[in-house]
Amino acid sequence: MYKKLRTLQTIDESGAVLIVRLENADVAERVAEAAIAGGFRALEITLSIPGAVDVIRQLSAKHGPNGVAVGAGTVLDEHSAYECIRAGADFLVSPQLNPAMIRTANRYQVPTISGAYTPTEFVNSAEAGADILKLFPTEAGGIPYAKSVLAPLAHLPIMPAGGVTVENVGEWFAAGVAGVGVGSYVTKAWQPDGDFSRVTEAAKEFLSAVAEARQ
Numbered sequence: 145m146y147k148k149l150r151t152l153q154t155i156d157e158s159g160a161v162l163i164v165r166l167e168n169a170d171v172a173e174r175v176a177e178a179a180i181a182g183g184f185r186a187l188e189i190t191l192s193i194p195g196a197v198d199v200i201r202q203l204s205a206k207h208g209p210n211g212v213a214v215g216a217g218t219v220l221d222e223h224s225a226y227e228c229i230r231a232g233a234d235f236l237v238s239p240q241l242n243p244a245m246i247r248t249a250n251r252y253q254v255p256t257i258s259g260a261y262t263p264t265e266f267v268n269s270a271e272a273g274a275d276i277l278k279l280f281p282t283e284a285g286g287i288p289y290a291k292s293v294l295a296p297l298a299h300l301p302i303m304p305a306g307g308v309t310v311e312n313v314g315e316w317f318a319a320g321v322a323g324v325g326v327g328s329y330v331t332k333a334w335q336p337d338g339d340f341s342r343v344t345e346a347a348k349e350f351l352s353a354v355a356e357a358r359q
């Protein structure tokens with residue numbers, strides 16, 4: 145299958161993208177490995193982590209052949225987009241609409257998850273060529289706001305990010321979202337004592353709640 149479609153299919157089948165935003169590359173890599181062991185097949189490594197591009201390069205080379213989509217997050221411009229694509233990123237994520245970033249990704253046929261909040265931003269992002277639209281931030285409006293946006297825009301693949309947990313993921317899917325982005329619920333499960341096996345357990349628990357919510 146065409147690579148861009150395969151990546152989108154992986155994200156769609158996963159129903160959840162793991163957002164790895166941590167303090168350094170070493171912890172990010174350990175968390176990513178533990179989450180992959182727990183079943184995650186779509187992960188974004190945010191560029192806010194020093195050395196993130198090398199983490200993307202290593203994870204992508206190691207797990208890409210096994211069907212894991214390794215993306216880059218917090219890709220704010222076309223320069224970062226190109227660098228991440230060259231490092232092997234399977235998809236790019238931004239918290240905002242940046243048409244030049246989306247254009248660069250589409251030039252190389254790499255899918256994008258583009259941040260939006262208002263109906264205007266959602267539609268502009270779709271028109272700019274984004275594949276998936278990330279509802280961000282979610283803390284203020286929450287699930288009721290997502291329902292209001294989705295009422296006229298149910299045809300758009302919307303993925304909320306921020307505050308998604310095993311407790312509320314069912315409600316998010318019931319609101320009509322196409323998938324969810326989850327971060328700290330899984331990526332910080334190793335704290336405070338450094339037991340990374342808890343990340344694997346949190347990943348399994350979260351993905352099983354996603355599967356149940358989508359039945």
Ligand SMILES: O=C[C@H](O)COP(=O)(O)O
Pocket residue numbers: 163165305306307308325326327328329
């Ligand atoms: O960039 C962070 C994402 O919005 C994830 O948020 P979260 O840690 O609340 O899941």
